[in-house]
Amino acid sequence: MSDSTLAVTERVVRTIADVALENEFYFAELDGVVGDGDFGLSLANGFRKLMDEWDTLDRSSPGTFLKKVSMIITSRVGGVSGAIWGTGFMRAGFAAGDKAELTADDVIAMLRAAEEGMKKRGQSDVGDKTLLDGFIPAVDELERVLKSGGSTQEALDAAAVKAREQTEVIKPWIAKRGRAAYTGERSMDTYDAGSIAVAVMAETIAASWPEISNP
């Protein structure tokens, strides 16, 4: 990475926030099919609040920055999804510790920590038709490409493709967690809003990586 890790971290979070804000109604519509339709709206509320406080965030290290992000989005994203997204950022921040610069291995460790935290918070795992079914295979793919000597760009592209594929793989499934689970078989043949959000975020990060890593 040619730019400082903190600046890259900021731009990644900023990209995720932009996706949440631009797709507010799209995600809400997806969630409305089987959930209560508030996922897109509450996610956007959290990131909107983050944008309001963007300039005042503690930037002493990438880890501290991510913990602060977690606090803010959790304070505005209602219910379980707020806690799950917040836990992801929080655990990634913990894993980063006080390090000023992060290696590829560090980033993988942060994503794995986020994964563990989200599993625990949602008492959920792959196979339940949640965002984890997009997130975890995408991180697997990212790690595989990086470990086999691929570039960051190649790894991100592969992860984004995987995340998108997964939204189709899990579409026929019956949701086992979240509000969608209450609707039982009605959740079959519907997209899971959380995993679609993960796919759009992964695609956007991959597509804008040249600007994110070296503007």
Next chain:
Amino acid sequence: MKKLMNDPKQFVPEMMKGIELANPGTIKYVPEYNLVMRADAPNPNKVSIVQGSGSGHEPAHIMVVGKGMLDGACPGDVFSAPPMDYVVESSKILNSPKGILHIVNNYSGDRMSFEMATEMLDMEGVTVKTIFVDDDVAVQNSTWTVGRRGVAGNFFVIKAVGAAAEAGASLDELVELGKKVNSRLRSMGMALTGCTPPAKGKPIFTLEEDEIEMGVGIHGEPGRARKKLASANEIADEMLEAILTDRKPIPGGDDREEPIFHEGDEVALMINGLGGTPISELYIVYGHVHEELEKRGIKIWRSYVGEYCTSLEMAGMSITLCKVDDQLKELFTAPAEIPIRVF
């Protein structure tokens, strides 16, 4: 909606400001985190005890902040769990070398917020332990919970750990004590009317003139059944029966505990008003429940009749029984000094 208020958004902050002004020198209000705290907290020789929950249940919990009870309460908005940052920042303000005890009523939103806050505080080197309260026998799961709900019985948990903390108990001892009190608590509630959260402007549910909600939760979540209104004695009998025959599920399987109240036991008996029921009606219920318990050979050691945990202006009441022993009797009668002086 007809309420004494200025702006629905300021409902909770203005109430908190009132509590601070009414208790000069003893209560402090920290607006950034909805925190109402003892002015003399934290005390380095005592574990600090913090409760969250939503607002709208007053006097729970901001009006039971004081010597011998809570060190602070940082509720969310009306019927909303506090956001994680309220819990984190309030706990840091109240941090004591002896540690922080969180008391959490078992609702999903509260659990998540406190569990995340605990992770955050652990990373920052603040020692936190948590007691979960789940005294409601009405339903096993509900709209907003996995497992049983924590309702008015949390008063007894706060009173016991508050007194023990004042006497110097360690954080681990308080956790054990809290679990003990919770294991001896059973509650059930019923509603005659719904209630209107200020920001919502409309009742959260409506009951017909001749209907009641039996087993209602403290935010009006549905209970066991919507029923025809009956006499006070009949309603109390049904609730008491549910409490006395209750077999609490044991986590992690299909097994259940045996009923906990038996002939020869001594109990604390609480008849709690939900906000819109006159105290006269609470004493009508009390009298009958008292006699029914005595008939079964269960002795009422101490009575608590009034409003302890409400749902805004909802009419209705809940019954709580807490089985006491010498340790709990001493803790329940230990002195306490709080804004609402209900004992």
